[in-house]
Amino acid sequence: MDRRATAAAPTMLAVVDMGSNSFRLEVGRVEGNQIYRLDTVRETLRLGAGIDAKGNLTPQARRDALACLSRFGERLRGFDGANVRAVATNTFRVARNAAAFLPRAEAALGFPIDVIAGHEEARLIYLGVAHVLPPGDAPRLVVDIGGGSTEFIVGRGMAPERLESLKLGCVTMTARFFADGTLSKRAFEAAETHAQVEVEAIAREFSRRHWKEAYASSGTALALADILEQNGFSAGGITPDGLARLRKRMIAAGHARHLKLAGLKAERVPVLAGGFAVMAAAIEELDVPRIDPVGGAMRLGVLYDLLGRREHRDSREATVESFIDRYRVDRPHAERVAALARELHRQAATRTDAAVARRVAWAALLHEVGYTVSHLGFHKHGAYILGNADMPGFSRQEQQSLALLVLGCRGGLDKVAGALADAGVRAQLLALRLAVLFHHARQPIDAPRIRIRAGRAPAIDAPARWLRAHPLTAHLLAKERDEWRKAGWPWRTAG
Template sequence: MQEFTTLAAIDLGSNSFRLEVARIVDDQIYPLDSLKETIRLAGGLTPQKYLDEAAQHRALACLQCFGERLRGFPPHAVRAVGTNTLRVAKNAAAFLEKAEALLGFPIDIITGREEARLIYLGVSHRLPPTDEKRLVVDIGGGSTELIIGSRFTPHETESRYMGCVTYSQRYFPDGKITRNALNSAELAARTELRNMAGDFSSPHWRQAIGSSGTARALAEVLEANQFSSGGITTDGLAKLRAELLKAKDSKKLNLAALRPEREPVIAGGFAIMSAVFAELGVAQMTISSSGLREGLLYDLLGRISRHDTRDGTVRQFMQRYHIDREQAMRVEELASALLEQVGEFVSLDMDAAQQQLGWAAKLHEAGLDIANSSYHKHGAYIVGNADMPGFSRTEQRSLGLLILAQRGALGKLQNRQLDTRDWALILALRLAILFYRSRTDIPLPRFHLKWRANTFALSLERCWLQKNRLAETMLKAESREWKNIGIGLKILPFGTPNEHLTALETA
């Protein structure tokens, strides 16, 4: 695995876009550079859940600048993620196509719980290690993440659709603050938290930590105006509440340390924080300067140093869904060998492709835990929709597609936008499963897989085919299946080394 001395993380938040560049020294991360732009992406979300043109324009202009700063970075040294607004926007796919072109790197849309995991990872690496449990609260522009964990391990993660931008728009339009609106906002936030309060209330942790821009802004205002001697407190929030009601308009707030870019969303953020304190029994909250971006950097560091969270998730899923490990390993080993061969003729990132294929091989029978009938469909649904720490939505969809494609008609994939790389992974997995249908360590023939002119060619020993008629029949059926979707799969038997060379040359 390639080593990098510099990594970069981009957080496409619902309120702000942020870029963090860091230096790696002895598996530790040291900040080098950062950029931030207040985009208010959530503010551009229409009632029909579409991003409006103005918000897209602001976002794309920012990403163009980020792309300029990251010019020359290797692809594996950068990770960009989108959060709540891009999770819910119906035109997110079209926006992301333009965004990735300007940024120059892929953008992963992560689930709320994955966002929570990464936030905790970032916060925990900047705190003294302790076995005592901590509550971490991150109030973003469109969602709020809550985590209970100890040391570097999150034990409980939740995400709620409430953020400082969305609540400010909904309850405090044009910055107007009334007692009824503030009560309604706090009640709505408390309602969101109520069904999880039993697991996240104060008896379950010893320290509360705020990690978002909202938490930092509230703490700065409370301390600068002497409403609190440190961090966020119940008394401090009560005093700030009185100031909000007194001003009646966020634009008329006369508060030290309240920054202009935070002013329009302070009321919404306050209402959510007030609800967190009331519903979870928080009396005092300290502030962390770390969060999602730092979590992304540490997660990226783990990936390139072979401590990938996704590998641990796959192991957990294998255990949860009672997967036959020996069969999974057989399929993975053979599929990997087939991909290695065809990779000589197909343009792909072999390390990334082998990793994805390995995960698919390990999880291809997850659906058997539900039912034998259509187990590939059950498995694809599990992988595509479960909470899988470390995986983005895009990665889960791709993995689910491979699992869906492992058996049955290939026509179900024709409406998908698949390229040669995708078809190569699908064929490698299908062939490996076909060869090991007996679920035993059978002797395999010599074989070679190649790709040329829209055709896969598999050459293998004739004598093996003659001794394994069922396999020969299945290979012929597989060839017909590929022909049905307009892709060739030739089965080329050979008997001598010279015939093997001839088969390879003429395929």
Template sequence: MQNGTLLAAVDLGSNSFRLEIGRYDSGHIERVEYLKETVRQGSGLDENKNLSLVAMERGWECLARFAERLHGFKKNQVRAVATQTLRDARNRDDFLRKAQAILGFTIDVVSGHEEARLIYQGVSHLLPQSDERRLVMDIGGRSTEIILGQGYAPIRMESYRLGSVAWSTRYFPRNQFTPALLQTAVIAAKAVLDEALDTFSASEWTVAYGSSGTVGAVADILGANGFPQGVITRDGLNWLADRMLRAVNADELRLEGLKEDRRPVLGGGVSVLLALFDLFEFDVMQRAEGALRQGALYDLIDRETDETDVRERTVRWLSERFSVDKAQAQRVSDVATKLFSQVATADPLNGRYSQKLAWAARLHEIGTHISHTSAHRHGAYILDHVDAPGFSMPELHRMSQLVLGQRGKLRKLEADLGDE
């Protein structure tokens, strides 16, 4: 990648949409512009997990403004990532179809593990190089990611289904704060996060970092009110909880450093943070500057070559994990991509399509590890459900359909692959 190349990441979070534009310079990315809009799309999910039209329109309007800033960017310069709300939304395709047309770029709905990987990538690249073993936590709108890592490498990752928007909606109706409501919210958060204690043993890490929205907002409030800058302490968190209870209602809470867009989701975010402090017995949590969007930017750099593209490493890992005959898989891949080049109509995205076809071909036999009978169905199931670093959920599904299509009629694939 040439120095001076502009790169952009769009993060479609449950609470906020963010646009980060950076300039590549000798392996590093220097910020050029950062935009954030509070869309609060996560609060637009109904009891049937359908996004309301109002919530979708808020998202479309925000993406239209982002699209103006991204005019002139090429496909390989932008990565747009959607997280828990669109993982959950049953009508996400309705939103994505128009959203991608407005934005002008593909929007990747990523799994919880892929979200965690990108978060760690963003955090680690903005921290000083060190051998410390880090525990990184990101409290989002509808999910919370926890990652154990060292250097640039994540060691273990999990995503949990709770966050500031979800917990505020569920446990703090009408933005009211009472001791009973706060206690209930913290206990409920502990019930979800309790298993993390077994996954992330205290003996495995030395420093705890918090990334993105809730941690950043709480650190800003505490720093503006006389507590140490850039960290969250147990004393500071208890002080904030006490001030919230005294205010009774979020609208009545008067604190230096509290932004208006954070007020409606503060109760949920603080209750999850209290649960983490209690479970892991933190005395202090460091604020990390990096987040998912920076991770997406560095992922664009890695995708420049097969040697650094995490998707290529994932395909190799799956091949080994499921005992694929690599020589045969490569022959099938070579034939498939050659045939594609002969029949495909001219399209600037043909390179992208060919690469996905090659990856699917190299994995077309993974189902035989389970059974030779209906191996194509087993292989498709694996790709639809595996945690595959670097791939979005729609990418994995399309690859699964290519594996499924190696036997039987192709008509069954038309609905899923029609847009490709």
């Protein structure tokens, strides 16, 4: 027998990076704890320039995005959903109609799309860069200039220590300061001054005293490094002197269409000036003598993060643990609530979904983080924290889902009424609210098994004898039943 024929097929992972300058699809093969990149598809859309005066993605920008995602979707046919992650960055963070457009984008791609916050983008960038750099303990600065934002990270080894994201990108800066292609001294001064003001706000946290090595990832950095080296402006890496010589050449050209530089690719010409201004400002404000280009970046970071989730090294679990500690959550109580919520959700849900089950458990573990603000309305404070805090590993949608569950874990249902039409959300809220209710005394429950019989009008099975012995719980359960009835989703008790 051919042993190769019986060997298990290698695991394939894929990431879709929906950036403000380009959309990229990357496929990697997993071998042990390493990922080997097999295939990369890149399409330059400049989505960041497709936002109108009202802050909406234009119809043309949406059409271009859908067409690209449809092509990517064809390449991804046959992939297990657990092995694919699509992430959208700054343009989807700022466009007013992004949320309405997202379902169409997901349908075109065939997979869910996570809109990630700037700090999460920075974390993933560092994770990708750290996997291509030699191991070492020296603190590193990583700067990643994207189409709509620039991320700054200081870290050691595989661990980021400082993360920041600024709304400075090669596409948006070009559109603002070099819209007609004119490359004048005045335009560069205005662009670099604007970028310097933004970077100055974080300069103290990212100054040279915090790092020993400096790296820059993604397209702008790689393009600048190639141009500086191939034109003799720098002996290696990106330096202040090299950038000064390049600036002089660009101003002499007068217009982007007249730029003739060795190493400058045609697709980079339209956004070079904006990216240059951000890099020059970063080097100036952070006092960087030389910054070296490096591969990796966010796509590789997403692939390794995805691999970690598959192998039970989910960064979201670490975040939940850190929040439990940071917000001084009563862990034994939270774990009891989470255990019952998981079980009740398993019974109430119409279909099994491991990701949703984890979400219910995480919401239960974190439902009291708002106590650090105030006991009164703690669920409202907790919802605000979970919806707005930096939560490494979580997408914006995941954070909003957690916030919704915590907001609705007690009190009136009117504050989450808009979400109740979704049967899945109803099941999650019902399970969490009942778990919180039955643990109101903050002690282990001595009751026999509590069950939910699923259906449009669910039934809650709780032993009548036990309820008679626990009149407060029975009273709270009756009030909970009335709350759901008023919301238009009645259920009954049995036992």
